[in-house]
Every structure is written in structure tokens, then in C-alpha cells.
Amino acid sequence: RRSYSVTLIPGDGIGPEVVSVARDVLFLVGSHEGIEFRFQEVPMGGTALDAVGVPLPEETLSTAKDSDAVLLGAIGGYKWDSNEKSLKPETGLLQLRAGLGVFANLRPASVFPQLVDSSTLKREVAEGVDIMVVRELTGGIYFGKPRGFGTNESGEEIGFNTEVYSASEVDRIARIAFETARKRGGKLCSVDKANVLEASILWRRRVTMMASEFPDVELSHMYVDNASMQLVRNPKQFDTIVTNNIFGDILSDEASMITGSIGMLPSASLGYSGPGLFEPIHGSAPDIAGQDKANPLATVLSAAMLLRYGLGEEIAAKRIENAVLETLDRGYRTGDIFSTGSTLVGCKRMGEEVLKSV
Amino acid sequence: RRSYSVTLIPGDGIGPEVVSVARDVLFLVGSHEGIEFRFQEVPMGGTALDAVGVPLPEETLSTAKDSDAVLLGAIGGYKWDSNEKSLKPETGLLQLRAGLGVFANLRPASVFPQLVDSSTLKREVAEGVDIMVVRELTGGIYFGKPRGFGTNESGEEIGFNTEVYSASEVDRIARIAFETARKRGGKLCSVDKANVLEASILWRRRVTMMASEFPDVELSHMYVDNASMQLVRNPKQFDTIVTNNIFGDILSDEASMITGSIGMLPSASLGYSGPGLFEPIHGSAPDIAGQDKANPLATVLSAAMLLRYGLGEEIAAKRIENAVLETLDRGYRTGDIFSTGSTLVGCKRMGEEVLKSV
Ligand SMILES: CC(C)[C@H](C(=O)O)[C@@H](O)C(=O)O
Numbered sequence: 001r002r003s004y005s006v007t008l009i010p011g012d013g014i015g016p017e018v019v020s021v022a023r024d025v026l027f028l029v030g031s032h033e034g035i036e037f038r039f040q041e042v043p044m045g046g047t048a049l050d051a052v053g054v055p056l057p058e059e060t061l062s063t064a065k066d067s068d069a070v071l072l073g074a075i076g077g078y079k080w081d082s083n084e085k086s087l088k089p090e091t092g093l094l095q096l097r098a099g100l101g102v103f104a105n106l107r108p109a110s111v112f113p114q115l116v117d118s119s120t121l122k123r124e125v126a127e128g129v130d131i132m133v134v135r136e137l138t139g140g141i142y143f144g145k146p147r148g149f150g151t152n153e154s155g156e157e158i159g160f161n162t163e164v165y166s167a168s169e170v171d172r173i174a175r176i177a178f179e180t181a182r183k184r185g186g187k188l189c190s191v192d193k194a195n196v197l198e199a200s201i202l203w204r205r206r207v208t209m210m211a212s213e214f215p216d217v218e219l220s221h222m223y224v225d226n227a228s229m230q231l232v233r234n235p236k237q238f239d240t241i242v243t244n245n246i247f248g249d250i251l252s253d254e255a256s257m258i259t260g261s262i263g264m265l266p267s268a269s270l271g272y273s274g275p276g277l278f279e280p281i282h283g284s285a286p287d288i289a290g291q292d293k294a295n296p297l298a299t300v301l302s303a304a305m306l307l308r309y310g311l312g313e314e315i316a317a318k319r320i321e322n323a324v325l326e327t328l329d330r331g332y333r334t335g336d337i338f339s340t341g342s343t344l345v346g347c348k349r350m351g352e353e354v355l356k357s358v
Numbered sequence: 359r360r361s362y363s364v365t366l367i368p369g370d371g372i373g374p375e376v377v378s379v380a381r382d383v384l385f386l387v388g389s390h391e392g393i394e395f396r397f398q399e400v401p402m403g404g405t406a407l408d409a410v411g412v413p414l415p416e417e418t419l420s421t422a423k424d425s426d427a428v429l430l431g432a433i434g435g436y437k438w439d440s441n442e443k444s445l446k447p448e449t450g451l452l453q454l455r456a457g458l459g460v461f462a463n464l465r466p467a468s469v470f471p472q473l474v475d476s477s478t479l480k481r482e483v484a485e486g487v488d489i490m491v492v493r494e495l496t497g498g499i500y501f502g503k504p505r506g507f508g509t510n511e512s513g514e515e516i517g518f519n520t521e522v523y524s525a526s527e528v529d530r531i532a533r534i535a536f537e538t539a540r541k542r543g544g545k546l547c548s549v550d551k552a553n554v555l556e557a558s559i560l561w562r563r564r565v566t567m568m569a570s571e572f573p574d575v576e577l578s579h580m581y582v583d584n585a586s587m588q589l590v591r592n593p594k595q596f597d598t599i600v601t602n603n604i605f606g607d608i609l610s611d612e613a614s615m616i617t618g619s620i621g622m623l624p625s626a627s628l629g630y631s632g633p634g635l636f637e638p639i640h641g642s643a644p645d646i647a648g649q650d651k652a653n654p655l656a657t658v659l660s661a662a663m664l665l666r667y668g669l670g671e672e673i674a675a676k677r678i679e680n681a682v683l684e685t686l687d688r689g690y691r692t693g694d695i696f697s698t699g700s701t702l703v704g705c706k707r708m709g710e711e712v713l714k715s716v
């Protein structure tokens with residue numbers, strides 16, 4: 001009987017509702033597959049700010065570090081939006097990513113055949129889209145120094161940040177991207193702005209150098225402005241995309257919206273060793289929090305990624321993914337993916353239906 | 359008889375073909391409206407690199423500065439893609455923007471009723487989209503210092519750039535954006551990443567401060583990752599968008615692809631005084647260069663923006679825009695916007711048809 005400790009961070013808004021569903025699913029799959037989970041729940045984000053005055057309490061980070069994997073709901077909300085930077089919920093998330101050293105963020109953007117009509121793109125454009133965005137997560141302009149506020153020569157106030165990458169930072173994310181592409185369609189597109197930025201020139205050079213180690217992967221390069229167009233024009237041209245932290249933030253959200261079902265999309269953030277961080281890509285949706293309206297499937301699928309990438313439990317991961325597909329096939333839909341002819345359910349009920357299919 | 363000097367920069371790839379059409383259109387409209395144009399043609403980009411070894415010859419910049427407006431085709435091509443940074447065609451364009459001080463880049467992304475089906479978005483999502491992206495063009499990470507290559511504490515190679523904005527840089531672009539929004543739908547959405555970047559926090563603060571001067575404009579703020587999703591989800595929610603140089607690069611290209619007719623979209627880059635720079639948003643398309651296949655309408659519409667924003671010749675501007683719409687109504691299409699039932703024509707012929715409608 002394998003036993004794992006999993007840190008649960010429900011967070012803010014709809015976070016607690018969706019994490020609770022995913023926890024039940026993990027528990028049931030575990031009982032079928034002979035896996036024991038020990039869950040610890042810890043605060044982060046706005047909830048932590050309200051309780052103890054910081055967005056990432058030390059104990060939350062140490063609990064997370066000592067566990068085998070971390071499952072996060074969502075953080076943030078209007079209430080804390082005008083907090084100063086060190087007291088923003090988002091700062092807690094950035095500190096957690098840095099603290100866990102999870103530099104590789106895997107964000108699948110796949111169209112579910114059952115939900116292709118939720119996309120705003122024409123059926124023939126959206127159908128079959130299956131993209132994996134590999135986003136660098138602990139470097140670049142999110143963390144680069146110097147940063148802050150100051151005054152320029154004219155005595156005027158300025159705000160500044162530094163986009164910086166080192167060779168080894170690019171190498172390690174590029175390696176994961178090549179390995180990911182090799183296991184998928186064998187095509188890797190590296191996105192940068194090498195016609196303008198030195199940080200991108202280094203990025204492109206290092207990615208290109210690594211290509212010789214992966215002769216079976218077809219590497220291409222694309223400027224970020226073009227990539228944002230091509231995702232709309234013909235998303236099917238992409239298999240695996242690798243890019244920096246800020247471009248990855250923008251493009252992975254664009255790609256996920258193209259699938260039409262952002263409430264369905266999970267993510268995994270991985271380091272070299274230590275626990276991975278798994279979270280839905282949607283936000284905390286404060287407007288529908290506590291109303292049993294949230295779609296828990298992105299978090300349930302994040303739990304599947306947790307099993308696959310975090311714990312190496314492929315069979316259990318597939319079992320969850322199949323249960324989600326079967327639940328969709330049986331016609332259950334939360335409001336965000338509802339269409340006529342299907343059965344509208346709330347967050348809890350959706351969870352119960354997934355449990356039946358597990 | 360008003361008389362203006364207009365600098366023409368045909369540039370690379372399809373640039374010369376489309377600029378030649380736009381020049382003829384300007385000439386004819388001028389003769390109808392009693393406007394005389396003196397055209398000077400100067401090299402930039404790859405063409406200049408090949409001819410004199412630099413992407414922006416001094417004479418090109420000084421000719422441009424001394425004229426009343428600058429019309430640019432497109433620059434760049436595979437041939438110069440691996441040049442070092444100072445010898446890239448793109449560097450010439452950046453130097454021209456900086457040299458002319460054109461800090462405000464206006465990029466309309468409007469769906470032409472005749473072309474709504476060219477969009478990959480569903481008809482009901484694309485129909486009626488009419489967005490103006492106001493992009494800051496001479497600041498931010500494109501120009502911020504320090505920048506370059508170096509080594510970090512571990513002796514590893516790094517590449518770095520600086521995202522920086524001063525209060526007055528934000529103020530001047532915000533003012534143009536508010537004024538633009540006031541003349542349009544009265545809604546301004548400022549896009550930033552203020553939950554992570556100090557440069558964005560300053561940006562948001564200054565934009566917010568200016569709102570009191572424009573009580574008739576409804577201001578909202580959006581994070582850039584969300585904006586890239588919302589453009590796909592429901593582009594009609596946007597009227598005017600204001601954002602920094604790099605986010606504007608990405609989002610304006612995404613917005614233009616949503617219209618489905620990137621070969622139709624013009625842009626204007628304006629400073630406080632001195633000539634504005636007008637160019638189609640599409641690239642140099644080296645693969646179809648010299649084959650009489652390019653769509654000249656984006657450049658023709660850039661000439662209309664030149665008349666409106668550069669020379670204050672509103673009547674002549676409208677005359678060009680109406681001629682383009684009429685030509686579309688008469689069914690003429692270049693390959694990029696072709697659909698069954700319409701008449702496929704080349705670049706030159708499309709130009710002739712516009713001339714007939716002028
Ligand atoms: C909340 C925010 C700091 C975060 C980011 O920008 O990384 C989010 O947008 C994401 O993509 O996970």
C-alpha cells in the first residue's frame with residue numbers, strides 16, 4: 001500500500017469548493033488503487049492575509065515542502081486587489097512557486113470533443129486542438145532584479161522590472177520541453193521576442209543548442225506577437241510550446257480560452273526534486289464563490305496530473321481522466337460549459353457524478 | 359492648394375508593391391481634393407542593410423524628420439534573420455520610431471462586414487468587433503536600460519532587459535488613449551500586470567489619476583493574461599485598449615487576427631510634433647514578395663490614417679476609406695481574403711479597382 005502526503009491549499013473564492021471535490025476523488029481512486037493519501041490543509045492568499053496577515057505563512061510553505069505533492073484551488077479576490085505588493089494574494093503564490101522551486105509549468109490546452117461548441121472559434125478550427133504550453137515559472141521578469149520604484153534623471157517617478165535569464169535557467173526548461181514534445185507529437189515551438197530583446201536572443205540560442213540532443217523533435221521558433229496571432233488563426237499547428245514566464249502567462253491563457261472550456265483545464269508545476277504544485281488554470285471567481293456553481297473538473301484533472309507527474313501513479317491518473325470524460329459523456333455540465341440538451345448541475349453534484357464514474 | 363511632403367519607405371518583401379499602390383491612391387485623391395504631395399523614397403530595413411550596411415541610414419531618418427508624414431511598407435526577411443541585433447532590419451524600425459518620437463501607436467482592429475467570414479471566430483462573436491489598441495511605442499522593455507548580455511554570480515551567461523516607465527511616459531500615452539476613447543465608444547480598458555510588476559503598478563496608478571480629467575470616459579483595468587483570453591472569448595466587450603509596448607505588440611496582433619483580415623489593417627504612430635509614421639500591421643511576407651499577390655489595402659488604409667492623423671485631411675481620408683469599402687462591395691479580393699463568389703485579383707489590380715472607386 002503506497003502512502004503519500006498531499007498538501008491541500010483551498011485558497012480563496014471558489015477554491016475551497018473545487019478542492020473539496022478533488023480531494024474526494026483522490027480519496028476514492030486511492031481506495032480502488034491501493035493508494036493511501038494523508039491530506040493536510042493549509043492557508044494561502046487572501047484567506048491567509050485575513051487570518052495571519054501574510055499571503056504565504058511560513059508554516060504553509062514548510063508543510064508544502066515536506067509533502068509529496070501540493071494541490072491548490074485558487075487565490076485572490078477584489079477584497080485584496082488594492083493591497084500593496086507584498087500583501088497581495090498573488091505574491092503568496094509567487095513565493096510558493098519560488099519556495100518549491102517549480103520552474104516548469106505544464107499547461108495543456110486541449111479541446112474536449114464533447115465541448116467543442118463552447119469554443120468561440122469555428123468548430124473546424126477548434127476541433128482536435130491539443131497543445132501543451134511549457135512555461136518557465138520561477139525566472140524572467142516575475143523575479144528579476146533590480147525591480148521597484150525610483151526616480152529618473154529628471155526627478156520623475158519610475159517603476160521598473162528586469163527580464164533576465166541565465167543559460168542554465170533556459171537549459172533546464174528547454175530540456176523538459178523537448179522531453180514533453182518527444183512524448184507527444186514530436187514538435188516543439190519556442191516562442192520569444194529575439195528580434196528585440198537580448199534575454200530572448202540568449203533564450204533562442206540555448207534552445208537551439210539543445211536541439212541536437214533531441215533529433216527526433218522538430219524545433220521551430222516564433223516571435224510572441226506572431227504566436228498570439230497563430231493561436232487564433234490555426235491553433236492546430238501547435239503541439240508543444242515552450243516560452244518564458246510572462247509570455248507563457250499570456251499565451252497559455254489565450255490557448256486555454258481557445259478550447260472554450262477554461263473550467264476544464266489543469267496545470268502542473270514541477271521542479272527537479274521535491275513536491276510539484278498542481279492547480280486549475282482558472283481563477284478564484286469571487287462572483288460565484290460559495291454558490292455551488294463552480295466547475296470542479298479543472299481541479300479534478302489537476303489531481304490527475306498530480307498523480308501522473310507528482311507521484312508517478314499513471315494508472316490512477318488515467319482512471320480520474322476517464323471518469324471525467326465519462327461524466328461529460330453522461331451529459332452533466334456546470335453552468336460554464338452548459339449547452340441545451342445536457343444536464344445542468346452544481347459543483348457538488350458534478351463531483352458526485354465523477355465519483356460514480358471513478 | 360495644400361502641399362505636403364511625404365516620405366515613402368517601401369522596405370522589404372511585399373513592401374514596395376503595397377506602397378506603390380498606396381502612393382497612386384494618395385496621388386489621385388490629392389488631385390481630387392486639391393492636395394499636392396511631394397514623395398521622397400528612402401531605404402530602410404534589409405534593403406538598407408544590403409545597400410549601405412545599416413538598417414536605418416542617417417539620410418533616411420533626416421528625410422523622414424523633415425517631411426510632413428512617413429508611409430512605410432514592411433521590413434524584414436529570412437535573409438537577415440540571423441544578423442546580430444544592431445544589424446537586424448527590425449532595429450532600423452525601432453530607431454525610426456525613437457528618432458521620430460512617435461510614442462503613440464494606434465492600431466484599429468475592426469471587422470469589415472464584407473469579410474466577417476474570414477475570421478476563425480464564429481460569426482456572432484466576430485461581427486461588429488471594433489477595437490482601437492493604443493500601444494505605447496517608444497518606451498518599456500523595447501528601449502529600457504540596462505540591457506545586454508553578461509555573467510551572473512555563478513559565472514554563467516545571462517541576457518537581460520529592463521521594463522521601465524516614468525510617470526510622464528504613462529501620462530502622455532494615457533492622455534491620447536482617453537482622448538481616443540472619448541471620440542469612440544467612451545470606454546477605455548487599461549491592460550497591465552499590476553499584480554506582479556512594479557512598472558505596471560506605476561502604470562495603473564497614473565492612468566487612474568488621469569481618469570478624473572475624463573469623466574465622460576469609463577475606465578477599467580485588466581491583467582494582460584485575462585485580456586488575451588477576453589479578446590478570444592468576447593472581443594466586442596472592448597472599445598479602446600491602452601497598454602505598454604510589449605503587451606501592445608502581443609495584444610494588437612491577437613486582436614487583428616480576430617478580425618480575420620490582417621491584410622486589411624493599418625496603423626498610425628504619432629508623437630507630440632513632427633511627422634507621424636503610418637504602416638500596415640502585416641509583415642513583409644517574403645514568401646509572396648514580387649509575385650503580385652499581396653493585399654495592398656492595409657497600406658492604402660494606412661495612407662488614409664496618414665491623411666487623418668498626420669495631415670488633418672479628414673475629407674480625403676474618408677474618401678480613401680470609402681473607396682476601399684466600395685471595392686470590397688464590388689467583390690474584389692486578394693488571396694488572403696478570398697472566398698467563393700468573389701473575384702480574385704492581384705496587388706496591382708486591386709490598386710486599380712480602388713483608384714476607380716476613389
Ligand atoms: C496570479 C498570477 C500571479 C499568476 C501569474 O501571473 O503567474 C496567474 O496569472 C497564473 O498564470 O498562474
Ligand SMILES: CC(C)[C@H](C(=O)O)[C@@H](O)C(=O)O
Binds near residue numbers: 225
Ligand atoms: C518588427 C518588430 C520590431 C515590431 C515590434 O515588435 O514592435 C512589430 O512586431 C510591430 O508590432 O510593429
